[in-house]
Amino acid sequence: MSLNVVIFGAPGSGKGTQSIMIAEKFGLKHLSTGDLLRAEQEKGSELGQKIAGFTSQGNLVPDALIIDMLANVLDEQPADTGFIFDGFPRTVAQAQALKEMLAKRNKGVSIMLDLMVDEKELVERLLNRGLTSGRADDNEETIQRRIQVYHSKTAPVKDFYKQEGLSTDIAGSGAIDEIFARICAAIETV
Numbered sequence: 368m369s370l371n372v373v374i375f376g377a378p379g380s381g382k383g384t385q386s387i388m389i390a391e392k393f394g395l396k397h398l399s400t401g402d403l404l405r406a407e408q409e410k411g412s413e414l415g416q417k418i419a420g421f422t423s424q425g426n427l428v429p430d431a432l433i434i435d436m437l438a439n440v441l442d443e444q445p446a447d448t449g450f451i452f453d454g455f456p457r458t459v460a461q462a463q464a465l466k467e468m469l470a471k472r473n474k475g476v477s478i479m480l481d482l483m484v485d486e487k488e489l490v491e492r493l494l495n496r497g498l499t500s501g502r503a504d505d506n507e508e509t510i511q512r513r514i515q516v517y518h519s520k521t522a523p524v525k526d527f528y529k530q531e532g533l534s535t536d537i538a539g540s541g542a543i544d545e546i547f548a549r550i551c552a553a554i555e556t557v
């Protein structure tokens with residue numbers, strides 16, 4: 368049975384940074400919907416322009432588009448691949464779709480890690496990132512909107528995984544290596 372990890376948390380909680388380290392240590396394929404969406408936008412395609420209309424405002428991209436995109440990527444991977452899902456699922460509908468997509472492959476989510484960080488620290492991290500990231504969504508107004516959307520649409524995903532007995536809280540403040548050690552300890556219990 369392959370290891371499938373969902374990394375969860377607010378914008379700026381460190382999902383991307385930790386995902387790269389987790390993928391390397393546990394030999395998982397890193398799937399970041401944010402990265403996939405940015406790659407599409409960089410192509411300047413019609414789809415990319417449509418996506419930018421949502422992301423630049425701090426709004427979520429519609430579920431159907433995200434689920435299709437993810438299903439296509441999953442289909443391209445060898446059957447025994449384990450994954451780290453980063454930035455997905457972000458709605459309960461996406462969590463249900465992921466469950467079905469993995470079930471079709473006789474798989475399931477092994478653990479969901481919730482990176483917990485204070486809101487004040489989130490905003491500071493994102494504003495700092497905005498100074499160098501060049502990301503159109505790392506500005507004060509869009510950051511506030513992303514956090515608001517996180518509370519209304521994404522936070523309920525945690526209850527979904529709690530009900531499945533898969534949710535684990537990870538203290539997300541401190542040094543990157545310390546946080547990574549907490550994550551590894553949690554994954555090793557699977």
Ligand code: ADP
Pocket residue numbers: 377378379400401402404421422423425426427428429430433453454455456457458461504513
């Ligand atoms: P962050 O978690 O720091 O906000 P991401 O790179 O994960 O950054 O996502 C950037 C933007 O891409 C989100 O604000 C949202 O507009 C869009 N996005 C990413 N993943 C999803 C998803 N699973 N469903 C809907 N929209 C998404």
